[in-house]
Amino acid sequence: MIHALAGALVAAEEGAATPNPLLPETYDIVWSLVIVVVLGFFFTKYAMPKFTAILDERTAKIEGGLAKAESAQAEAAAALEQYNQQLLEARTEAARIREEARAEGAAIVAESRTRAQAEAARVVDNAQRQIDAERQQAAVSLRAEVGALATELASKIVGESLADEARRSRVVERFLDDLEASVAADAGKGN
Template identity: 55%
Template sequence: MLNALTLAAEAETKNPLIPEVYDIVWSLVAFAVILLVFWKVIIPRVTKTLDERAEVIEGGIARAESAQAEANAQLEKYNEMLAEARAEAGKIREQARVDGTKILTELKEQASAEAARITANASAQIEAERQAALVSLRSEVGSLALDLAAGVVGQSLSDDKKAAALVDSFLADLEASEKNGK
């Protein structure tokens, strides 16, 4: 029983939450070794890996920014070229419109000149045919009138000068009566 009392007394003096001194010492030695390994080996490797990743990310960001700037410059250049092309297309359309109007005007003038030329030729041809018909008609009417007059008078009108004067006076009277009738 006495042993039990001493054990109980000893148990009362020791706090179960406080470890023994040798446990604390060996725990500190193991902690120092692990801390030293982390400090010398693992932390530099992790730092190196993180730095490499940061450089890759920053390089990627820089490349992306430069690519974005280049794309913006290309877009601006494209927009300028597009604006120039549109302006030139407008000029070409306007020039084509002006040329079309000019060609149309020239064609109308050519058609008018051609029509006037054809009309003048037709008028001249008609006048020439009318003159030829008048000459032919005069000679026929003259010869018929002489034949008729010779039949009425009963004489032969063979004198050309008298016959020509008689025919001319007859035709002049005929033309004068035609003009008065109209």
């Protein structure tokens, strides 16, 4: 720039007769150059160190922020790993609990089935006893009615009274034995 100015001064002196409207006067160039040098000195002496300090401070903050971000990212990765580990443990625990619940459920079902079978057997046994008792009662009642009818019928057929208890009992027993034998014979033929 100085060479261009010097060249411009030389050209201005040579062509002093016709001033160039684009070139300022020499005193303007000299004073402008002095002001630029003074401003450059103050800028490099006072302003530039402050700008440098501010830029260094910002650089340090950015580097600190990056370091913090890296440490936060490392902490987040560790926390994620811990979370994944806990999640895996929780899933394993849940699977174990499900298996225990299934086993317990199967045991409860088996126990309930056993109880139900025992209860059904008890009900069937009670029903069978009741049926046997009713059958016995019906047989006794039937024997008494059949005996009375048989005695009455035999009295009418024979023409004599079967008032004697022992005789009546023998006739009824013989009639019932004959009846049971004929029923058993019919049942044997049916098979």
